[in-house]
Amino acid sequence: xxxxxxTIQALKQQKRKAxxxxxxxxxxxxxxxxxAMHALVSAGTDxxxxxxxxxxPMAEGPVIxxxxxxxxxxGTSLRSTLALVKAFRETDKATPIVLMxxxxxxxxxxxxxxxxxxxxxxxxGLLTVDLPPEEAEDLHRCLxxxxxxxxxxxxxxxxxxxxxxxxxxxxxxxxxxSLKGVTGASHLDISSVRExxxxxxxxSQLPVMVGFGIKDGLSAQAVGTYADGVVVxxxxxxxxxxxxxxxxxxxxxxxKVASIRTALDQNSK
Amino acid sequence: xxxxxxxxxxxxxxxGHFGQFGGRFVSETLFYALDELQSMxxxxxxxxxxxxxxxxxxxHYVGRPSPLYLAERWTEKTGGARLFLKREDLNHTGAHKVxxxxxxxxxxxxxxxxxxxxETGAGQHGVATATVAARLGLECVVYMGSEDVKRQSLNVYxxxxxxxxxxxxxxxxxxxxDAMNEAMRDWVTNVDDTFYIIGTAAGPHPYPQLVRDFxxxxxxxxxxxxxxxxxxxxxxxxxxVGGGSNAIGLFHPFLDDASVAMYGxxxxxxxxxxxxxxxxxSAGIPGVLHGNRTYLMxxxxxxxxxxxxxxxxxxxxxxxxxxxxxxxxxxxxxxAITDDDxxxxxxxxxxxxxxxxxxxxxxxxxxxxxLAAKMDRDDIVIVNLSGRGDKDILTVAKLDGIEV
Ligand SMILES: Cc1ncc(COP(=O)(O)O)c(C=O)c1O
Numbered sequence: 018x019x020x021x022x023x024t025i026q027a028l029k030q031q032k033r034k035a036x037x038x039x040x041x042x043x044x045x046x047x048x049x050x051x052x053a054m055h056a057l058v059s060a061g062t063d064x065x066x067x068x069x070x071x072x073x074p075m076a077e078g079p080v081i082x083x084x085x086x087x088x089x090x091x092g093t094s095l096r097s098t099l100a101l102v103k104a105f106r107e108t109d110k111a112t113p114i115v116l117m118x119x120x121x122x123x124x125x126x127x128x129x130x131x132x133x134x135x136x137x138x139x140x141x142g143l144l145t146v147d148l149p150p151e152e153a154e155d156l157h158r159c160l161x162x163x164x165x166x167x168x169x170x171x172x173x174x175x176x177x178x179x180x181x182x183x184x185x186x187x188x189x190x191x192x193x194x195s196l197k198g199v200t201g202a203s204h205l206d207i208s209s210v211r212e213x214x215x216x217x218x219x220x221s222q223l224p225v226m227v228g229f230g231i232k233d234g235l236s237a238q239a240v241g242t243y244a245d246g247v248v249v250x251x252x253x254x255x256x257x258x259x260x261x262x263x264x265x266x267x268x269x270x271x272x273k274v275a276s277i278r279t280a281l282d283q284n285s286k
Numbered sequence: 287x288x289x290x291x292x293x294x295x296x297x298x299x300x301x302g303h304f305g306q307f308g309g310r311f312v313s314e315t316l317f318y319a320l321d322e323l324q325s326m327x328x329x330x331x332x333x334x335x336x337x338x339x340x341x342x343x344x345x346h347y348v349g350r351p352s353p354l355y356l357a358e359r360w361t362e363k364t365g366g367a368r369l370f371l372k373r374e375d376l377n378h379t380g381a382h383k384v385x386x387x388x389x390x391x392x393x394x395x396x397x398x399x400x401x402x403x404x405e406t407g408a409g410q411h412g413v414a415t416a417t418v419a420a421r422l423g424l425e426c427v428v429y430m431g432s433e434d435v436k437r438q439s440l441n442v443y444x445x446x447x448x449x450x451x452x453x454x455x456x457x458x459x460x461x462x463x464d465a466m467n468e469a470m471r472d473w474v475t476n477v478d479d480t481f482y483i484i485g486t487a488a489g490p491h492p493y494p495q496l497v498r499d500f501x502x503x504x505x506x507x508x509x510x511x512x513x514x515x516x517x518x519x520x521x522x523x524x525x526x527v528g529g530g531s532n533a534i535g536l537f538h539p540f541l542d543d544a545s546v547a548m549y550g551x552x553x554x555x556x557x558x559x560x561x562x563x564x565x566x567x568s569a570g571i572p573g574v575l576h577g578n579r580t581y582l583m584x585x586x587x588x589x590x591x592x593x594x595x596x597x598x599x600x601x602x603x604x605x606x607x608x609x610x611x612x613x614x615x616x617x618x619x620x621x622a623i624t625d626d627d628x629x630x631x632x633x634x635x636x637x638x639x640x641x642x643x644x645x646x647x648x649x650x651x652x653x654x655x656x657l658a659a660k661m662d663r664d665d666i667v668i669v670n671l672s673g674r675g676d677k678d679i680l681t682v683a684k685l686d687g688i689e690v
Binding site for chain 2: 071072073074075076077078079082086089094095096119120121122123124125126146147148149151152169170171172173174175176179183194197198199202
């Protein structure tokens with residue numbers, strides 16, 4: 018069984034919600050990311066989402082855009098991200114890792130080569146923001162061959178027909194984008210999230226994680242009431258880009274994640 | 287070209303593909319808006335009232351048809367084929383861009399959305415959008431790379447006078463591609479009340495198709511004008527290619543005319559061998575950017591690389607997907623012209639014909655001159671003069687070391 022499914026099932030048994038945390042590989046420097054991943058896990062992360070920087074991150078708000086730019090300034094690439102995962106796996110064989118990025122770096126490497134290298138490195142799933150199910154079939158086939166999950170987004174604007182289509186290809190979990198907007202936006206509407214989640218559950222057995230606009234314990238707890246878990250990104254990338262020392266950054270990350278973890282676990286009581 | 291007959295009129299397929307190119311590579315939130323746009327367009331395309339409204343605006347507001355002009359002195363100087371200019375520079379607002387914004391603004395009107403957004407490089411598309419928005423009383427926001435805001439200050443001021451808000455984009459390379467990213471982000475956020483008017487034949491399906499359809503007026507007119515004036519079809523067509531809208535507009539109505547050769551001219555910048563250019567069809571590889579699969583300029587890691595061209599309107603690392611398809615089919619030849627050659631053509635056409643081309647169009651002028659020189663005196667070459675050069679006067683003056 019894939020680590021993603023294993024982790025989520027264990028959480029279900031404990032009646033706990035999943036906490037997924039996102040940082041960009043190489044942001045602000047390549048040296049910090051490995052330590053940051055371990056710190057995120059120690060502070061209560063269940064699934065790591067690692068951003069693969071891209072020159073044109075169309076779906077990101079200003080905070081994560083700058084994270085991508087900082088990472089690219091040091092030459093961070095898809096290849097170096099696979100090397101990072103391999104290094105992480107030397108000491109952590111359990112925490113699931115999803116790579117999140119854009120189609121072009123994966124296209125450039127080639128779907129087959131990517132799937133093989135990613136599986137060997139210890140990646141569990143891939144989310145390509147600009148590769149909807151219509152265009153993802155070839156990549157999906159390559160990922161399946163290596164037992165990697167294709168993670169797809171659904172949005173407030175997704176029709177029932179699209180929910181159905183995504184449900185056919187999706188594996189691991191479904192990532193529900195909580196609002197119309199880019200990452201880091203702040204106009205989260207809990208009641209509309211709740212409605213859409215019930216539509217999704219009609220078509221898919223997969224757990225649904227909610228992201229975009231979740232930045233603290235309060236919003237995480239509110240969304241966690243209805244979702245199987247939450248994704249926190251911009252709030253962490255903001256800390257990565259704070260310009261502080263590595264020690265301070267790691268401490269900031271740990272505190273942030275620990276406070277969200279605590280709030281989220283209120284839902285299980 | 288191979289022998290199997292290709293049906294050029296039936297592309298793209300219903301999912302927006304031109305062979306392996308095109309498609310819809312966008313985040314999930316935008317699918318709904320693209321579906322909505324597509325079905326509205328499919329319906330209105332067949333609606334005579336909609337077509338009549340466009341025709342009316344093109345005639346009375348834009349000033350079409352634009353002339354097909356035999357440039358006699360230029361022909362004489364070149365000493366080869368007869369050179370005709372399709373005068374898109376004479377359109378209202380001074381470029382071909384308005385053909386498309388007239389069409390898309392009408393779509394916006396029919397959609398009931400009160401706010402339009404656009405990306406712009408040279409500022410011509412921004413001006414053309416601000417113009418039609420003013421006329422229809424729509425709110426207009428234009429995204430423009432901060433580098434281009436500096437290079438094209440005249441157009442920035444024009445847009446402001448027209449009532450548009452111009453937002454300088456500071457991310458990435460601060461040029462057209464980043465303006466397009468930012469416009470997409472705006473659209474994702476305001477998708478309920480905002481219509482995105484894309485300025486070139488690129489982006490996610492159905493944009494490459496609808497921009498092409500709106501620009502095809504160029505080729506349809508040129509074809510019948512050429513037949514009328516010379517009694518036959520041209521031997522070659524030449525147009526500059528940024529995103530490719532003026533080129534596809536000229537080429538498309540001639541694609542089935544096998545005797546007509548076509549040349550798309552990309553920005554060769556400092557020379558293809560220097561890497562400092564904006565010529566993805568000449569020197570790029572297929573990839574995914576801005577919602578479609580197409581030829582791109584990228585590095586070995588799949589990151590989009592900075593482009594260079596003296597003309598802001600050609601300074602784009604991608605190209606419309608239909609051009610990528612036509613390149614692979616071999617139906618259109620794609621070539622490149624350097625900054626220096628384009629500048630020389632800008633000066634020479636201005637002096638010889640009293641027509642000052644946009645720096646973008648000057649690339650087509652420069653290539654046409656080389657091409658025509660090797661052709662017969664009876665041959666006919668049509669060059670798309672996509673825009674006028676007034677907007678570039680400050681750039682040229684700066685190169686001349688003159689303070690205007
Ligand atoms: C006068 C003119 N010609 C050509 C272009 C390039 O665009 P396209 O390739 O879409 O025609 C521009 C873009 O700004 C322009 O202003």
